[in-house]
Amino acid sequence: MADILQRPGASPRPTPTRRRTPTADALVEKIAKLDLLTEIGTVRSRSDLNFRGNVRDVVSLSRTPALGPPLLCSVCQHKTPVFGKPPRWFSYAELEHATGGFSRANFLAEGGFGSVHRGVLPDGQAIAVKQHRLASSSQGDVEFCSEVEVLSCAQHRNVVMLIGFCVEGKRRLLVYEYICNRSLDTHLYGRHKETLGWAARQKIAVGAARGLRYLHEECRVGCIIHRDMRPNNILVTHDFEPLV
Structure with a gap:
């Protein structure tokens, strides 16, 4: 099995000097x-x-x-x-x-x-x-x-x-x-909300759907159910690329 842990510093293995429970x-x-x-x-x-x-x-x-x-x-x-x-x-x-x-x-x-x-x-x-x-x-x-x-x-x-x-x-x-342009709800309902063009709306809708499809149907560890899909849990970049 591959050792996936990358320790701070050079060695991937735990060192005796670090105290852990x-x-x-x-x-x-x-x-x-x-x-x-x-x-x-x-x-x-x-x-x-x-x-x-x-x-x-x-x-x-x-x-x-x-x-x-x-x-x-x-x-x-x-x-x-x-x-x-x-x-x-x-x-x-x-x-x-x-x-x-x-x-x-x-x-x-x-x-x-x-x-x-x-x-x-x-x-x-x-x-x-x-x-x-x-x-x-x-x-x-x-x-x-x-x-x-x-x-x-x-x-x-x-x-x-x-x-x-x-x-x-x-x-x-x-x-x-870190996703830079806040969550989708701030663009829809926030104090400084802006009018999203149709191109941005489509990009966000399609991208979020692709992310959910991956989690629900394509992830190799099995089906991952999001359970809390709402605008404040969809993050967007300034290019309006959505991430769930």
């Missing part, structure tokens, strides 16, 4: 057993995923490595995460630094699951960091681990990509790519 060790061990690289290789070979005209496809489907990741948004110049890479194991210190100490200036949202903050990695990759409010229970860790396992294999141009995660003490964080 037995629960965290068990959680990381379970994630490490996921044969993600084989899974992604199978998905990348499928011809029905070869949608043309989208920068995310260039990264996920091209046989020739590009000089650098293409842009996710032509306005913000944010880079597209590389498809086919396993999720990275971040340290809490790395994410704290990337988000400016989870500052209010970088705050994005708050929900029952916890808070979300914007951040920037040293390589310039913009990220959204979701902190999980987990009770100190094995059930909470099981749910978190299951989410990492499933989302690690769900890679599609209209699905927000999981870049990595953090397991440190009682802290559980997920690191996603």
